Amino acid sequence: MLHVTEADVKRLLPFSKAIELVREAYVRLARGEAVNPPRVLLSVPGGASMFFMPGHVYGQGSVAVKVARVNAANPKVSLPTVLLTIYAYDAITGVQVAEVEGEWLTAVRTAASTAVATDILAGKSVKVMGVFGTGREATTHIPMLRLVRDFDKILVYSRDKGRRELFAEKMSRDHGIPVVAADSPRRVARESDVMVTVTTSDTPVFDGRLVKPRSHVNAIGSATPEAREVDNELVKKSTVVVDSRKQALETYGDIIRPIREGAIRESEILELGEILNRKMKVVHRASDVTLFKSGGLAVLDAMITDYVLGKLVPQERAKGARA
Amino acid sequence: MLHVTEADVKRLLPFSKAIELVREAYVRLARGEAVNPPRVLLSVPGGASMFFMPGHVYGQGSVAVKVARVNAANPKVSLPTVLLTIYAYDAITGVQVAEVEGEWLTAVRTAASTAVATDILAGKSVKVMGVFGTGREATTHIPMLRLVRDFDKILVYSRDKGRRELFAEKMSRDHGIPVVAADSPRRVARESDVMVTVTTSDTPVFDGRLVKPRSHVNAIGSATPEAREVDNELVKKSTVVVDSRKQALETYGDIIRPIREGAIRESEILELGEILNRKMKVVHRASDVTLFKSGGLAVLDAMITDYVLGKLVPQERAKGARA
Numbered sequence: 326m327l328h329v330t331e332a333d334v335k336r337l338l339p340f341s342k343a344i345e346l347v348r349e350a351y352v353r354l355a356r357g358e359a360v361n362p363p364r365v366l367l368s369v370p371g372g373a374s375m376f377f378m379p380g381h382v383y384g385q386g387s388v389a390v391k392v393a394r395v396n397a398a399n400p401k402v403s404l405p406t407v408l409l410t411i412y413a414y415d416a417i418t419g420v421q422v423a424e425v426e427g428e429w430l431t432a433v434r435t436a437a438s439t440a441v442a443t444d445i446l447a448g449k450s451v452k453v454m455g456v457f458g459t460g461r462e463a464t465t466h467i468p469m470l471r472l473v474r475d476f477d478k479i480l481v482y483s484r485d486k487g488r489r490e491l492f493a494e495k496m497s498r499d500h501g502i503p504v505v506a507a508d509s510p511r512r513v514a515r516e517s518d519v520m521v522t523v524t525t526s527d528t529p530v531f532d533g534r535l536v537k538p539r540s541h542v543n544a545i546g547s548a549t550p551e552a553r554e555v556d557n558e559l560v561k562k563s564t565v566v567v568d569s570r571k572q573a574l575e576t577y578g579d580i581i582r583p584i585r586e587g588a589i590r591e592s593e594i595l596e597l598g599e600i601l602n603r604k605m606k607v608v609h610r611a612s613d614v615t616l617f618k619s620g621g622l623a624v625l626d627a628m629i630t631d632y633v634l635g636k637l638v639p640q641e642r643a644k645g646a647r648a
Numbered sequence: 649m650l651h652v653t654e655a656d657v658k659r660l661l662p663f664s665k666a667i668e669l670v671r672e673a674y675v676r677l678a679r680g681e682a683v684n685p686p687r688v689l690l691s692v693p694g695g696a697s698m699f700f701m702p703g704h705v706y707g708q709g710s711v712a713v714k715v716a717r718v719n720a721a722n723p724k725v726s727l728p729t730v731l732l733t734i735y736a737y738d739a740i741t742g743v744q745v746a747e748v749e750g751e752w753l754t755a756v757r758t759a760a761s762t763a764v765a766t767d768i769l770a771g772k773s774v775k776v777m778g779v780f781g782t783g784r785e786a787t788t789h790i791p792m793l794r795l796v797r798d799f800d801k802i803l804v805y806s807r808d809k810g811r812r813e814l815f816a817e818k819m820s821r822d823h824g825i826p827v828v829a830a831d832s833p834r835r836v837a838r839e840s841d842v843m844v845t846v847t848t849s850d851t852p853v854f855d856g857r858l859v860k861p862r863s864h865v866n867a868i869g870s871a872t873p874e875a876r877e878v879d880n881e882l883v884k885k886s887t888v889v890v891d892s893r894k895q896a897l898e899t900y901g902d903i904i905r906p907i908r909e910g911a912i913r914e915s916e917i918l919e920l921g922e923i924l925n926r927k928m929k930v931v932h933r934a935s936d937v938t939l940f941k942s943g944g945l946a947v948l949d950a951m952i953t954d955y956v957l958g959k960l961v962p963q964e965r966a967k968g969a970r971a
């Protein structure tokens with residue numbers, strides 16, 4: 326059995342390839358050529374919440390299940406809030422073939438998914454990207470979205486002033502683009518053409534009324550039934566697209582609560598895979614905003630894990646042959 | 649992280665302890681002190697079917713998920729039909745603590761579950777045990793059921809004459825009790841006071857009309873929506889008890905089909921944990937048979953895994969201290 330490390334994933338998975346794989350996973354799922362059963366949640370009172378996320382793309386050599394463990398108190402004992410492991414099995418025999426460290430893979434596939442959505446939903450001539458959050462996923466989103474759009478500037482906001490300034494400085498340096506720490510969420514909401522919220526917030530992170538017409542918002546952080554990253558004002562004026570309608574209606578507060586509160590009807594929600602599959606153009610009124618809400622699909626992990634294993638297995642074989 | 653082998657499990661888990669743990673798991677689940685979310689199934693067309701089974705008993709140190717992979721064609725490539733791995737995580741932080749080889753543990757917990765059911769549902773003075781099947785689970789059921797009842801004789805039937813004779817011979821020798829290979833299912837059904845079906849059959853393995861009044865049947869093999877081990881005749885004259893009502897109504901052909909065919913009503917089905925928890929006595933008419941149908945609960949795996957890890961971790965620590 327292979328043990329696949331974060332370093333292996335970094336080495337074997339270029340960002341552009343991740344975008345291609347994620348787009349294909351959405352299309353295959355929309356065509357019924359992949360399976361993404363509802364994730365299972367198990368919560369330990371006073372302890373970790375765990376998600377079990379199996380997925381498979383028909384015809385691929387492996388089935389993957391991602392096991393996510395989340396405990397906001399983990400940093401107190403020097404552990405990450407979220408721990409992610411992906412187990413891969415031979416699709417025919419079921420023999421376990423690999424255990425994959427899942428944190429980097431997830432941050433990449435999530436940003437790739439946002440890039441796929443942004444590519445199809447955002448206008449072509451955008452100038453400013455706005456980012457809420459400074460965690461690992463914020464780090465992957467900045468270079469990833471630049472693969473689908475040219476930005477002049479990136480605005481970053483998070484509640485901790487020191488952290489957002491450090492993050493902006495590092496991102497500017499790493500990616501050779503002006504990244505500015507904004508003093509308020511208001512500034513980011515007003516000036517951005519494309520926004521990404523990658524937070525663990527329970528309440529909306531900006532005022533939806535401030536968002537410019539024809540801009541595009543990706544809300545891809547908190548995805549539990551009571552948590553929200555965006556408000557009803559934004560949802561009301563948006564064409565809403567989700568990664569999975571079923572998962573959205575069961576688990577995303579950003580979808581469940583606006584429906585419950587009458588800000589949007591269930592029938593108005595579109596699914597990204599359907600749009601990609603039918604090569605639909607999302608036509609919206611001039612004043613409209615597009616909103617992509619995503620909590621992450623197991624089938625994306627399965628698609629990417631299978632790709633990484635495919636790159637790794639011949640190398641392992643070659644090593645064996647030389648030994 | 650610990651890698652727990654079959655040999656570790658054999659060494660650390662006495663059969664009598666397994667019965668005690670399984671009984672406690674059923675009671676804790678019935679009291680709402682454990683979680684056993686619905687198992688997730690993922691089927692690969694032309695390949696393996698995989699079940700993901702998370703479970704946890706509140707207050708225990710670990711959460712376990714069993715991943716079962718089943719492919720009836722595996723023996724053609726010298727692999728077992730069923731592959732079972734249990735992953736255990738720290739209940740508070742979510743850190744993975746162990747990977748456990750699950751085949752023996754499952755065979756023991758399944759037999760222990762049957763023993764718990766038999767202990768509470770079968771008459772006290774029984775003489776003959778009948779077993780359908782000669783696989784690993786048949787092997788654990790014979791010594792396990794002898795811990796809750798005294799039998800004079802055991803009858804065994806499986807379709808392959810050579811295999812059932814070998815199995816009977818080996819079991820007689822290993823356990824010092826007459827184990828007889830029966831020439832027909834009819835003989836087993838007619839003569840047994842307690843029966844166990846541990847088969848992968850899709851169709852009933854004996855004629856329910858032949859079963860003696862007041863006998864007890866454990867149907868614990870096939871548990872998919874279309875498969876049956878017992879017929880409507882048996883179900884009609886039985887008090888029916890299941891390991892989980894929810895799981896039974898969703899996945900056990902032996903429950904779903906008799907309901908659909910009018911042989912029994914959903915409301916008549918009892919749950920083992922409720923009986924154990926309320927210390928209910930299952931009162932039945934003189935002519936009645938009791939039937940226990942079980943497909944296996946993740947919470948039993950979680951309970952036993954936690955016990956095995958508890959036995960192992962101090963040993964590992966002691967080893968570390970000596971090193």
